[in-house]
Amino acid sequence: MNALIALIAVLPLFLIGVYGILARRHFIRIIISVEIAMSAVILTIGTFATVTSSFGEVLGVLVIIIIALEAALGLAIAIEMDRTYKSVDILEIRKLKEETQ
Amino acid sequence: MIENYQDFQNFMYYFSPFFLLLVGSLVVSVVSLFKRFLAAKILSYIFLLFSLSITIYFMYVNVNLLFFGNLVAVDNFSLISWIALILGAIFSFASMGDDLIQKETQPLLLLSLAASLFVVSVRDLLLLFLAIETSVFPAYVLVAQFKRDYFSLEATVKFFVFGVLATLLFAYGLAVIYGAVGATSFSSINSFISSSSVNNYVNFIILGLILLLASLAIKSTLVPLHVWAIDTYQGSPTSISVFLSTTSKLTGLFSVALILVTAFRNLFDIEPFIRYLLAILALVTMILPNVAALVQKNIKRLLAYSSVAHAGYMSLVFVFPLETFPILGFYAVTYSIAKSVSFLVTKRISGEGSDSPYNNLMSLFKLDPLAATTFTVALLSLAGIPPFAGFMAKFLLFLNTAFTGNLGLALALVALIMSGISVYYYAYLIRLEVIESNNENISIFKNSEMDAFMIISIIALVILTFFPSYLYYQFPIF
Numbered sequence: 001m002n003a004l005i006a007l008i009a010v011l012p013l014f015l016i017g018v019y020g021i022l023a024r025r026h027f028i029r030i031i032i033s034v035e036i037a038m039s040a041v042i043l044t045i046g047t048f049a050t051v052t053s054s055f056g057e058v059l060g061v062l063v064i065i066i067i068a069l070e071a072a073l074g075l076a077i078a079i080e081m082d083r084t085y086k087s088v089d090i091l092e093i094r095k096l097k098e099e100t101q
Numbered sequence: 102m103i104e105n106y107q108d109f110q111n112f113m114y115y116f117s118p119f120f121l122l123l124v125g126s127l128v129v130s131v132v133s134l135f136k137r138f139l140a141a142k143i144l145s146y147i148f149l150l151f152s153l154s155i156t157i158y159f160m161y162v163n164v165n166l167l168f169f170g171n172l173v174a175v176d177n178f179s180l181i182s183w184i185a186l187i188l189g190a191i192f193s194f195a196s197m198g199d200d201l202i203q204k205e206t207q208p209l210l211l212l213s214l215a216a217s218l219f220v221v222s223v224r225d226l227l228l229l230f231l232a233i234e235t236s237v238f239p240a241y242v243l244v245a246q247f248k249r250d251y252f253s254l255e256a257t258v259k260f261f262v263f264g265v266l267a268t269l270l271f272a273y274g275l276a277v278i279y280g281a282v283g284a285t286s287f288s289s290i291n292s293f294i295s296s297s298s299v300n301n302y303v304n305f306i307i308l309g310l311i312l313l314l315a316s317l318a319i320k321s322t323l324v325p326l327h328v329w330a331i332d333t334y335q336g337s338p339t340s341i342s343v344f345l346s347t348t349s350k351l352t353g354l355f356s357v358a359l360i361l362v363t364a365f366r367n368l369f370d371i372e373p374f375i376r377y378l379l380a381i382l383a384l385v386t387m388i389l390p391n392v393a394a395l396v397q398k399n400i401k402r403l404l405a406y407s408s409v410a411h412a413g414y415m416s417l418v419f420v421f422p423l424e425t426f427p428i429l430g431f432y433a434v435t436y437s438i439a440k441s442v443s444f445l446v447t448k449r450i451s452g453e454g455s456d457s458p459y460n461n462l463m464s465l466f467k468l469d470p471l472a473a474t475t476f477t478v479a480l481l482s483l484a485g486i487p488p489f490a491g492f493m494a495k496f497l498l499f500l501n502t503a504f505t506g507n508l509g510l511a512l513a514l515v516a517l518i519m520s521g522i523s524v525y526y527y528a529y530l531i532r533l534e535v536i537e538s539n540n541e542n543i544s545i546f547k548n549s550e551m552d553a554f555m556i557i558s559i560i561a562l563v564i565l566t567f568f569p570s571y572l573y574y575q576f577p578i579f
Contacts, residue, residue: 003280021262021266022266027258038269038272041269041272044276044280047280048276052279055283059279062227066230066234066272070265073238073261077245080245080248080257084254085254093255094255
């Protein structure tokens, strides 16, 4: 029962993250939203690990590794965007592309 | 201890196609470090062809083995999938221009391919997650290679944002299923769903499966989540579009098929709602891209829409996994050849950039007869016109779907009509090849390596029509 309460408490965190990914225009903010949603996933796994098997702890660590890699790649792309377009706004890029063509 | 060692030895032997590509990626990266790019390319070809021939040999001796307590397996399913995946990567190498070879493209492509091979042979959700991530990380870098094209960065950003979303959804689905079942291997999930204790947790399982399907639908470009694919296929270098539209996409499709026929095969009886969800997904994925492709003006964009449509035909398998699953292997191999060779010809006539207007095709039959013939054969195969392998694949898939009942009959009819509509835009491209053009500044990058691959693919597309049963899947062991 306590596990269910924890899950319901974590769900808004995941939804906030997904909303951020879909609605934000600033690329760094998208990466931060990913981190928020991923922390919800890690909390969910941690909650389940307390009630089922301890295998969940391994799972949680692996998910943390994946999200660290993803953040690194995302920041690399952000730097490349900034160098090419002098902006990290996703919609701005589209406009700039139409102007240059 | 001794038994474990034996297991490990067998694992090294039967996964040698995978390990060859992994070692190949390391060797090629070292060779490229010393600027020996031609040697690097020849080495990658050697590794790819060795890995392909070993896979075909294992298929011939019919391997069926599980390793490490049912976590990974080599069986008929994984071997035929390996063939389809490796073929796409070989064509990607064949269409690669010199400017891409001089970057880190080759080792990254081999690494991504190796991870894709691992995806279809895992029998555990956690390993599936890790393998998919390993195959998609190099792909982000591959798409971003062509910086002087203005479309390139937008393609990368879209691919990255949707890829991250897919990772998130998969991780959450994994967490939910782990919470309900207490383990992540396919056999324990399957036995949990078959047992009576599932009744308390059926909502968790359904939520988890929907999250997994949403994540893999992004990878395999099923319609509500296909929007990234069109821009990414157009914006990435053409040789990378070959890789994305065959190997990367087929990885997603194979993993959906894999989890549906192994872990969740009994869920269809408990909850028929899943079947209708998948049917709607297949229906929309067949209709929308075929209609949108009618108004395109860019060859790469059109081929991207056509590849999304083909994902729709292949997702008919998900609606009736137990009845139509064997056909998927043959369909995937023929799709892999036809789609990659059509992108290869696009590379030949309009280069690596995103700018590939229809006009580039004009009077191709006169300028470059071999490329024109290959393009025609590939498009006819994609459209499903009789003498070519694509016809047999579509025929068998639609026929088997239609025999499953009323829902199957309706889906097969829609697929047939949409396949008929698709002939219009394929035939339009073929017609353009014959029309004489006035502009003389069309440059065609001819080289004998591409010629060889085009001739081989024409022969393969004709011969495969008559031997579909060699590439039928058997059900995966788990």
